[in-house]
Amino acid sequence: MHVDSARELKAELSRRLAAAPPGAVVASDAPGRWSGVALGLAPVGHGQVHLAVRVLARGDAARVLGALDDGARAEVDVRVIGPVRPQRSPTPGQLRQRTRPLVPGLSVAHPAVTAGTLGGFVTRTSAAGLLVLSNEHVLAASGAAGLGDPVLQPGPADGGTPADRVATLTASRGFLPTGNLVDAAVAALDEGVVADPTGYPGGPLADRVLPAAEVDPAEEVEKVGRTTGHTRGRITAVEVDGVGVQYDDGVHTFDDQVEIEGLRGSFSEGGDSGSVIWRSRDRAPLGLLFAGSATGGSAGGGVTFANPLATVLDVLGLTLVTDA
Known part of the structure; x- marks a missing residue:
C-alpha cells in the first residue's frame, strides 16, 4: 500500500487501541498501561509499505488482525517480538x-x-x-x-x-x-x-x-x-x-x-x-x-x-x- 494509506491505517488502528479497555485487544499480561501493540511502516517496494504490527505474543496477533477488514489484513506485517x-x-x-x-x-x-x-x-x-x-x-x-x-x-x-x-x-x-x-x-x-x-x-x-x-x-x-x-x-x-x-x-x-x-x-x-x-x-x-x-x-x-x-x-x- 502507498505510504500515506498505511499512515491512515496506522492512525485508525491506534485510535481503536487507545479506546479499547485493558486486556480487550491483547493478552492480559501486557505490562502496565501499554496496549501491547506497537505500530509502524515496513517497506515492501519502491513507495510501497505494509503496516508494521509488533506484538508481545502470537495469540495477540489474531486479536489485532481481527480488527481489520480482509483488504487491510493483506497489507499488514505482523511480528511477535516479545x-x-x-x-x-x-x-x-x-x-x-x-x-x-x-x-x-x-x-x-x-x-x-x-x-x-x-x-x-x-x-x-x-x-x-x-x-x-x-x-x-x-x-x-x-x-x-x-x-x-x-x-x-x-x-x-x-x-x-x-x-x-x-x-x-x-x-x-x-x-x-x-x-x-x-x-x-x-x-x-x-x-x-x-x-x-x-x-x-x-x-x-x-x-x-x-x-x-x-x-x-x-x-x-x-x-x-x-x-x-x-x-x-x-x-x-x-x-x-x-x-x-x-x-x-x-x-x-x-x-x-x-x-x-x-x-x-x-x-x-x-x-x-x-x-x-x-x-x-x-x-x-x-x-x-x-x-x-x-x-x-x-x-x-x-x-x-x-x-x-x-x-x-x-x-x-x-x-x-x-x-x-
Whole structure:
C-alpha cells in the first residue's frame, strides 16, 4: 500500500487501541498501561509499505488482525517480538576497560546503574566544552539521578569506581507514562578528561545528522556498543508508535521510533544502550539506541529500537560533534 494509506491505517488502528479497555485487544499480561501493540511502516517496494504490527505474543496477533477488514489484513506485517527492555546489562558480563581518551562505544554509567554505552559527544549552548551523550536510563538512572551526579567510565558493572569519574550529569529528559520521544541525557566532561569524538570504527561520522523524515526503511546501519561492539543491521520499520519499554519503575511508551534488525545475529544486546547509530553508505548519524527485545525479528534474534538522533538533539538543544 502507498505510504500515506498505511499512515491512515496506522492512525485508525491506534485510535481503536487507545479506546479499547485493558486486556480487550491483547493478552492480559501486557505490562502496565501499554496496549501491547506497537505500530509502524515496513517497506515492501519502491513507495510501497505494509503496516508494521509488533506484538508481545502470537495469540495477540489474531486479536489485532481481527480488527481489520480482509483488504487491510493483506497489507499488514505482523511480528511477535516479545518483551522490549532497555539495553542495559543487568550483570557485569563481558567487562569493558577504563580507557582514556574517551571514545564512542565505551562502557559508561551513573554510579547507580550497571553499564551502558557512551554514544558520542555533543555541545550545548548552556554548557561549556564537550558533553557525553547517552541514554536517560544510563546516565540519569531513569530519572532517579540529580543534576551534578557523577558519571563513571567504565560503568560499575565493568569495575568502575568513584575514581573513574569522567563527567557530571548536565541535562536529562525524564519519562512520561506515554508519548515519549527520547531516552537521552548528557553529562559535561570533568576538567582534564580528554575525548576523541572521531573515534568510531572506520573514522569520523558525517557532519550532517540525518533528519528524522529522511530515515528510510531498508537502509543498512552500524553502531558500536559496550556489549556487542561494532555491528551492522538494517532498518525494518520507521515511525513506530506505542513501543512499550519495561523500565525499573514500570512501562513507558515511545512514539516515532526506528526499528532495526541485525544482518548477522543480534544488532544489540544489554549494555549497548546509548550507542549512536549511523547509515553505512555515507556514515550519516541517524539514531540513539535505547532498547530492544531478545526474540522476534526475521531471524528470531530480537529487534532494536532507536530514537531518531535529530529528535534527541532538538529536544535537548544539542549539536553533535564529529570532528576533533
